[in-house]
Amino acid sequence: MEIVILPDNQAIGSLGADAVEDLLRRKPDAVIGLATGSSPLAIYDELANRYSNDRLSFAKARGFTLDEYVGLPADHPESYRNVIDKDFVSRVDFAPGAVRGPDGLAQxxxxxxxxxxxxxxxxxxxxLQILGIGTDGHIGFNEPGSSLASRTRIKTLTRQTRIDNARFFGDVLDAVPTHCLTQGLATIMSARHVLLVATGAGKAEAVHHLVEGAVSAMWPGTILQHHPHVTVLLDGAAAGRLQLADYYRQTYLAKPAWQGI
Structure with missing residues (x-):
């Protein structure tokens, strides 16, 4: 697990976009795992800018989203299929139907x-799977207590997750769905490269467990300690509880250029 502590969102967006661009140059038909939420927005903005400047293309690429609410109408603005389309997919040149997500309206x-x-x-x-992490350590919608061997399934959201997401529903908690479909932890672990982004002091506790804590279903993101290629992009606030923060900074500065990201 590589920990990269950067000065701000712009730097995070740039380095994250570098990873995607490098992948597409090596493999134009790459499969990219797309996360919603605020964490990856800087990456998506930078990728959209690079596409606009003819630096890269997603025309042959495919995408899979992490999760979807159960029961939200297909035209609901907070359906994750609509969110990822607005935040990223519609801003680049994915082919029609190249990005799909779990079907939260399935019978x-x-x-x-x-x-x-x-x-x-x-x-x-x-x-390449892009990820955020919740304040309680969830990745995707794999809430605390999730099986470390889980695959795509229905989950009940914790009250904390619904509180965190209420800002997208007019700050009305009851408007936030109770259930979701989510890729499981084993599904996420099957990605060849995981790129996790966390910013702000509110994520510092989760990041501390993710990087330096014990692997535990109570902090689901910690399963990534067993993944062979994870890159964690943090700002200073999200890295605030890391005991080895200075070492991570030194390690990144001394990283050989040939290793890439």
Missing amino acids: DIQAACAGYEEAIARAGGVD
Whole structure:
């Protein structure tokens, strides 16, 4: 797990976009895992700028989103399919239908989840998974207590997650759905490279457990300690509880250029 502490969102967006651009130059038909929420927005903004400047193309690439609310109408602005389209997909040149997400309106939820896993496998698996992390350590919607071997499934959101997400629903807690479909922890672990972004002091406790704590279902993101290629991009506030923060800074500054990200 590589920890990179950067001065601000702009630097995070630039380095995260570098990872995606490098991947697309090596493999134009790459499969990218797309997270919603505020954490990856700086990366998406930078990628959209680079696309506008003819630096890269997503025309042959495919994408899979992490999760989706259960029961939100297809045209609801907070449906994650609509959110990722607004924040990123519609701003670049993905082919029609190249990005898909779990079906939160499916009549047969279990079949829909199994089908989503099969679709990822048929695509060859995710090359680069973009992630955020919740204040309680969840990744995707894998809440505390999630099985470390879990695959795409339905989950009940914790009250804390619903409180955190109420800002997207007019600060009305009751408007936030109770259930979601989410890629499981084992699904996320199957990605070849994981790029996790966390900013702000509110994420410092979760980041501390993610990087320096014990692997535990109570802090689901800690499973990433067992992944062979994880890059964690942080601002100073999110890194505020890391005991080895100075070492991580020194390590990144001394990193050989040939290693890339």
